[in-house]
Amino acid sequence: MQRLSLTVLFFWLVLPTSAQSLAQQLVSAFHAFETHESLANGVASLTVINAKNGEVIFAKNEKLGMAPASTLKTVTAATAYYTLGADHTFETTLYYTGQIDAAGTLKGDLVILGSGDPSLGSDRFPGTTDTVLLAAWVRAVRAKGIRKIEGRVIADDQLYNGQTAPRGWTWQDMGNYYGAGVSALNWRENAVGINFIAGSSPGAATQIGKTTADLSYLRLVNETTTGNRGTGDRVYAFSAPYSSRIYLRGTYGIDLQKTIYLSLPDGAYDAAHQLQRALQQEGIELVGTPTTTHLMHLAGSALPSGGTTIHAHASPALGELIYWFNQKSINLYGEALLLAMIQHQSEQTNTRDGAEMLQEFWSEKLALPASELKITDGSGLSPENRITTNALTRILASVKSEPWFANFFESLPTYNGMKMKSGTISGVLGYVGYQTSKDGTPLVFSLLVNNYNGPATPMRQRMFQLLDVLK
Incomplete structure (x- = not known):
């Protein structure tokens, strides 16, 4: 009799947890996530919806404008598919x-x-x-x-x-390959590689070895020094569109053998x-x-x-470009696609501003307020971008019925066993994508974190643990 009572008690204790709905589990998991000390001075936003019927399963801070980093690329990619067409070529x-x-x-x-x-x-x-x-x-x-x-x-x-760089891009970004400016004639993704020769000891000057292309028309001002063993690549290039000089600063690990890529000024x-x-x-x-x-x-x-x-x-074709755009998060592709869409739209509407074009498009298609899409570029590199997780999730849900969705879905990387696009800039981490729950419900989600404390790796792991609830 005592054994039977203990068995009943065990199931009474376990049942509420195992029988919790996904929404209830997300409430608990998100509370633990947002009250962690790493967010004492930051903020997190999460929206999860049922992709089949649009029902909101969970939403917190969903109407708060957040810096999206590269998760914004999903918006640019989706808009490009709609605006230019999957077969568009340059x-x-x-x-x-x-x-x-x-x-x-x-x-x-x-x-x-x-x-x-x-x-x-x-x-x-x-x-x-x-x-x-x-x-x-x-x-x-x-x-x-x-x-x-x-x-x-x-x-x-x-x-x-x-050639130009979008407004809002920082001086530290523009000289490096991921901050390459964009024009009507891009070449080698407007980037070039440099091989350094480390000094004999930490602190010693480095030398420039070979470059991946002839740069005799530019002056490379090398101010980099040799870093300690295991410190890796901490080299930053400083230049802007049409610069004739590129300043190279930072440290290059003494044991490093890596080609460092920087942006071409033109x-x-x-x-x-x-x-x-x-x-x-x-x-x-x-x-x-x-x-x-x-x-x-x-x-x-x-x-x-x-x-x-x-x-x-x-x-x-556009679909092949978008594959690499999302897989490798190439900022140049986002800016090139945004300019192409502006060019296409301007022939009909005279719209010349990317933010205005994106806002108008999604306002008309999904009735999203312009205040939920404050966009300054097509890639998310600008820290001035602001978008809500509500907007991100609604946009991703809207493309599921499109004939090109399979290609769009395939373009998303896989992290933590989930198809989702990541986003990372200083103080910002994000993941947006798709997941099928344990009971077969198709989900669309957006999770953004701004101004967190501590290293990025532990925060990513906490974000993954939160998103594991969707599996």
Whole structure:
């Protein structure tokens, strides 16, 4: 009888926990999460909805504007699918102006015309690498019988008025590969790699070894020192669009063997510079120096009218670009897609501001207030961005019925056994994505944390433990 009573008592104690609804479990788990000492001066927001019927399962601080970091990329990607279409491609053409004489001399210029392709020269796709494209362009020039060019190699980046960085980006970010500016003619994701040679002891000066591309037209000011063993890469580059100098500061671990990537101050110019070098290496003489339409405009000159196309390159389709955009969180792709959407919309609405375009789009589609989408860029790198977890979750839920959703879903990385996009900038961590609960309910969730205390790794683990409740 006593054993039976103990058994009944055991089930009485266990039943309330095991039989709790998902909503009840989230209430308990989120309370423990937000009252942790790491959030004594910070704030967390979580929204979870049933993707099948839109029912809110849990929401806390869901209407509070939060810095989203790279979780914002899901909004940009979804909007790009809706606005540009899954099959959208960017075309880059090579053409020449003037005439070719009987001796094979081009009395004119060779022009690379950009349309905003973020993948031009990128090594993420077999057909877009810089070596593949440069070889194709050289072949196209030779096929026309051109042996000498009396003009220049010009990179036409005028569609977006040259290279720029979105407002709100910080000085510390812009010089590094993840803070590369964007233009109508991007090249190798507007980044370049540098190999350092560590000093003989910590504190000693480093030396610059090889670079992944010729940068003879730039001045690299190396102020980095050798770091202790195990300290890794703490190198930061400082530059801005059109800088002629790049300052390299920080430490490079004494035992480190890593290529450090920084942003190109002018990707379009680098494309023209590299094409000129490739042509010269193939014995084609050039009289002029490489330039861009932006630089020509500053000098008071313009492109000659007309031209003959000799090569056209189409980018991978939008879905393939978005795959890498989300998988590797490439900020340049977000800014390029945002500019492409602005260009597309401006032909109909004259909208020239990305934040305004995104706000108007989702206000019309989902009746989301503009105050829930205060956006300054397309990638989330700006710490000035503010978005609610309510908006993020509603947007992600809305795409589930679209024909391109499978590709969108596949583009999301897997963390903690869950399909979700992460976001990380100083003091900010976030995860947004999809999960099927134990009882088969399809869930969409958004979890953002701002101004937390302590290292990022323990906070991530606490966030994962909270999200484990959804499994």
